[in-house]
Amino acid sequence: GQNIDQPTEMTATEGAIVQINCTYQTSGFNGLFWYQQHAGEAPTFLSYNVLDGLEEKGRFSSFLSRSKGYSYLLLKELQMKDSASYLCAAMDSNYQLIWGAGTKLIIKP
Amino acid sequence: ETGVTQTPRHLVMGMTNKKSLKCEQHLGHNAMYWYKQSAKKPLELMFVYNFKEQTENNSVPSRFSPECPNSSHLFLHLHTLQPEDSALYLCASSSFGGQGGDEQFFGPGTRLTVL
Numbered sequence: 001g002q003n004i005d006q007p008t009e010m011t012a013t014e015g016a017i018v019q020i021n022c023t024y025q026t027s028g029f030n031g032l033f034w035y036q037q038h039a040g041e042a043p044t045f046l047s048y049n050v051l052d053g054l055e056e057k058g059r060f061s062s063f064l065s066r067s068k069g070y071s072y073l074l075l076k077e078l079q080m081k082d083s084a085s086y087l088c089a090a091m092d093s094n095y096q097l098i099w100g101a102g103t104k105l106i107i108k109p
Numbered sequence: 110e111t112g113v114t115q116t117p118r119h120l121v122m123g124m125t126n127k128k129s130l131k132c133e134q135h136l137g138h139n140a141m142y143w144y145k146q147s148a149k150k151p152l153e154l155m156f157v158y159n160f161k162e163q164t165e166n167n168s169v170p171s172r173f174s175p176e177c178p179n180s181s182h183l184f185l186h187l188h189t190l191q192p193e194d195s196a197l198y199l200c201a202s203s204s205f206g207g208q209g210g211d212e213q214f215f216g217p218g219t220r221l222t223v224l
Binding site: 004008030031033041042043044045048050087089091094095096097098099100101102 | 111113149150151152154157165199206207208209210211212213214215216217218
């Protein structure tokens with residue numbers, strides 16, 4: 001079957017760095033997405049990786065290892081507004097997104 | 110503002126009611142999606158439309174009936190729902206569907222409560 005695993009909840013301190021991990025098992029693979037979802041709001045796109053390696057976009061970076069079925073989202077210089085759920089989703093051979101349940105990130109002052 | 114709007118934002122209905130959810134995208138996209146989001150569960154893909162044609166129906170009960178009159182509008186018609194159908198219903202759109210890296214843009218969702 002197809003499956004995405006990510007931690008349910010994480011806590012970090014303002015100004016620090018946090019890494020949110022995601023492992024996936026899909027029928028075929030056409031890339032890995034990360035989305036951010038604030039409470040009561042729509043998910044918004046953060047990143048897309050299809051090749052191995054690290055993609056950096058400002059304070060956020062995303063890493064992919066296809067051989068390990070593993071990705072992480074790295075958030076630097078954490079701000080209070082980064083408190084949100086972070087959704088990992090892998091695109092399967094039919095180009096459908098298989099979603100994780102999301103990681104709720106709590107930022108403390 | 111993602112360019113995808115949904116109405117209503119909140120809906121309370123009884124099990125015998127009939128209601129419809131509406132989604133509109135202003136992005137010129139050709140693919141539209143309905144998702145169900147329940148607390149602490151992964152997003153569940155319900156339906157996919159590509160160029161107004163339904164291309165995916167993930168074993169959704171017939172009490173949910175989608176309609177896509179054109180590439181900009183998507184409806185979800187609801188009838189004789191069950192309390193377990195209470196959830197956040199999200200609409201999304203993307204440029205093409207069926208293509209790698211095709212980012213999906215989400216609407217704010219309709220919070221549905223079935224009494």
